[in-house]
Amino acid sequence: MNAMTSPDLSQATPHPAPFLRVEDLRVKFVSRDATVRAVNGISFNLERGKVLCVIGESGSGKSVMMRSLLRLHPKKRTVIEGTMMVGEHDIGAVSDRAMTQLRGSLISMVFQEPMTALDPLYTVGDQIAETVRRHEGLSKEAAWARALELLELVRVPSPERRLKAYPHELSGGLRQRAVIAMALSCRPSLLLADEPTTALDASVQIQILVLLRKIQQEMGMSMIFVTHDLGVAAQIADQVAVMYAGRIIEYGNARDVLLNPQHPYTKAMLAATAKDQDRNLPLEAIAGNPPDLRALPDGCSFAPRCKYAGPDCIVTMPPPVTDIRGHMARCFKVEAADGPLAFDERVAEPA
Amino acid sequence: MTDHMMTPRTAPVDPRDRGGPAQPMLIVDGMKKYFPIRAGVFNRKVAEVKAVDDVSFYVVKGETLGIVGESGCGKSTLARLLMHLIEKDAGELILDGDLVGGSTGVLLDGLRRALQMVFQDSSSSLNPRLPIEQSVAYGPKVQGASGKSAKAQARSLMEKVGLNPNLFGQRYPHELSGGQKQRVNIARALALAPRLLILDEAVSALDKSVEAQVLNLLGDIKKQLNLTYIFISHDLHVVRYISDRVMVMYLGQLVEIGPADQIYEAPKHPYTQALLACRLSMDPEARVDAAPLAGDPPSPVSPPSGCRFHTRCAFVEDVCKAKTPKLGDVLKLSADKHLAACHMVHPDSGHSRAPAHATAA
Known part of the structure; x- marks a missing residue:
């Protein structure tokens, strides 16, 4: 194979100092019954002020990867290998105490379900102010003033009234705005968003997406945005990573990955x-289910479901193939001779 | 393969058919449900949530009617009203020519045999303590089948939805994936050989690749078993793919109804237009900078006067606040009828954008 292969994507990106550097991240959950390999060697870089969208189905390891960046996994049961550098902080090495400081101020997270992310017994204002007071030591009054500013920032109508509201008194869209306000309260440099719009209506989803993109640009934050909706990725991503069974199997500019996968x-x-197809024809569904993470197949994890899989695919995991634009795919049938990546189903077939 | 596809109105004759092939499977006339809000010492009714407010429509035999709308627009309440899972306040339900309820009409038992429902949350709608084979066989048993025949029926249904009964029959719901659980729910809904299946967000919780599998399955069994679907979803792409006709709901009311392609290509109601503009493009260059619909829908406790959409509509005029726009004759059968409850569509309504004279009826 004359493909340009590089395990490290930093060689393909022009800027030398990425803000977030993840190298060969592996996450295993160990229990008496089995070892679940949720993340199996992820490497990527993210520059300051850029948005990376991670696309994958449930069980692809996208949320596990995000939680590893915040070290939210139970310590006893989780084995995390690899390097995660956010700015100058090595997430794997900092003390628990320092990590508590970093959570919320350097790295912050927005969860999928705003109702479970908010405490039902405290008002929205209390919950936002608590974060600010905890990290920045402001007085109660100053923290409430900051909370009001934040609700204005996320464009909650009549914010004074909403500060005193309990989570159940808000609609789904407003609740998610409040959660975003809380996540932004200490001006994080990296925002992790785990399917923040999945539980919302299409009309509200687009409001939240427009808002997040605007705030992200204004604040110059880096953002990792997890979703399973390709349309959402197209709205917000600079870079897109497609995950399957704990590996990034395709990575590149949003345009390259979404329009020329x-x-x-x-x-x-x-x-x-489903997208404006002829309703008289069946959809081209992918046969089968994603693999069991307790017993991953050798070789390419997608090979059992892949219609192009050849004998090589079941034996070894294909190495990443990267072209000059930084578009990467892990497939034996993808080549990057001189130009962009090209899929050719005849490659690597036995002669 | 395309020639014997679902073509509404010419569905094959079914022995269970009572009203003839042209008789709609279901006619819903003036359906209303107001949930009371009680407060105070005497627990008096202080207000009402107008969840479903005077909704009328029909479903033709063999078609798929899609229902779309934002959360809180009453689509799920409507589905539960049709199933008689909650009591209606007003309105009539005519199932294949027979009035449901009343002294001479179809009994609830019969209705439940003809109408079945698949819910969104595939795991909470299965009994965690029953192996799935027993879950599927439960319905027929309750309706009087012997244990043996119910079991045989369950096994054949599991095969129909693509689950090997020998492999999966004895498993419990927690041992299945989301897609497999939804297949079990579909098998269970089919166990009483229903005529009409109400699918309330049945594929919304599934991953895209699994969603496509389940959508294909729904298409296949519809042809095999001569079914009619009411498909409720907030995913506008999926609704377009699966539906023959689409109805759009807003704040408990029907605002637009018509053939799927007409609704998607030439929506008449500004709400439908805005809702369709919320669909996300796959092209990163074609990004939306301003949300087509601002804010949340108003409270259904005190809906706005006149046209309920006027608070969020870009074309609002005085007439919209004063007069409620009429949808037209929804219950008159016609295959390509496309109706919208908007003053801009109806001639001489007083809106400056309304067509001048009654040219198109």
């Missing part, structure tokens, strides 16, 4: 999404 899984996922 090369990995068979990304292609199949795009084809399986």
Whole structure:
């Protein structure tokens, strides 16, 4: 194979000092019954002020990867290997105490379900002010003033009244805005958003997406945005990473990955999404289910479901193939001779 | 393969058919449900949530009617009203020519046999203590089938939805994936050989690749078993793919109804237009900078006067606040009828954008 292979994506990106550097991240959950390999060697870089969208189905390891960045996993049961550098902080090495300081101020997270992310017994204002007081030591009055500013920032109508409201008194869209306000309260440099719009209506989802993108640009934050909706990724991403069974199987500019996907899984996922197809024809569904993370197959994890899989695919995991634009795919049938990545189903077939 | 596809109005004759092939499967006339809000020492009614407010429509045999709208617009309440899971306040339900309820009409028992429902949350709608084979066989048993025949039926249904009964029959719900659980729910809904299946967000919680599998399955069994679907979803792409006709709801009312392609290509109601503009494009260059619909829908406790959408509508005029726009004759059968409850559509309504004279009826 004359493909340009590089395990480290930093060689493909022009800027030398990425803000977030994840290298060969592996996360295992160990229990008496089995070892679940949720993340199996992820490497990526993210520059300051850029948005990375991680796309994948449930069980692909996208949320596990996010939680590792905040060290939210139970310590006893989790084995985390690899390096995670956020700015000058090595997430794997800092003390628990320092980590508590970093959570919320350097790295912050927005969860999928705003109702469970908020405490039902405290008002929205109390919950936002608590974060500010905890991290910045402001007085109660100053913290409430900050909370009001934050609700204005996320464009909650009549914010004074909403500060005194309990979570159940708000609509889903307003609740998610309040959670975003809380996440932004200490001006984090990295915002992790775990499917923040999945539980919302299409009309509200687009409001939240427009808002997040605006705030992200104004504050110059880096953001990792997890979603399973390719349309959401198209709205917000600079870079897109497609995950399958704990690995990034395709990575690149949003345009390259979404409009010119090369990995068979990304292609199949795009084809399986209902979008103005002829209703008299069945959708091109991907047969089968994602693999069991307790017993991952050797070779390419997608091979059992892939219609192009050859004998090589079941034996070894394909190495990443990267082109000059930084578009990467892990598939034996993808080549980057001189130009962009190209999928050719004849490659690597036995002669 | 395309020639014997679902074509509404010419569905094959079914022995269970009572009203003839042209008789709609279901006619819903003036359905209303107001939930009371009680407060105070005497627990008096202080207000009402107008969840479903005077909704009328029909479903033709063999078609798929899609229902779309934001959360809180009453689509799920409507589905539960049709199933008689909650009591209606007003309105009539005519199932294949027979009035449901009343002294001479179809009994609830019969209705539940003809109408079945698949819910959104695939795991909470299955009994965690029953192996799935027993879950599927439960319905027929309750309706009087012997244990043996119910079991045989359950096994054949599991095969129909693509689950091997030998492999999966004895498993419990927690041992299945989301897609498999939803297949079990579909099998269970089919166990009483229903005529009409109400699918309330049945694929919304599934991953995209699994969603496509379940959508294909729904298409297949519809043809095999001669079913009619009411498909409720907030995913506008999926609704377009699966539906023959689409109805759009806003704050408990029907605002637009018509053939799917007409609704998607030439929406008449500004709400439908805004809702369709909320669909996300796959092209990173085609990003939306301003949300097509600002804010949340108003409270259904005290809906706005006149047209309920006027508080969020870009074309609002005085007439919209004063007069409630009429939808037109929804219950008159016609295959390509496209109606919208908007003053801009109706001639001489007083709106400056309304067509001048009654040219198009």
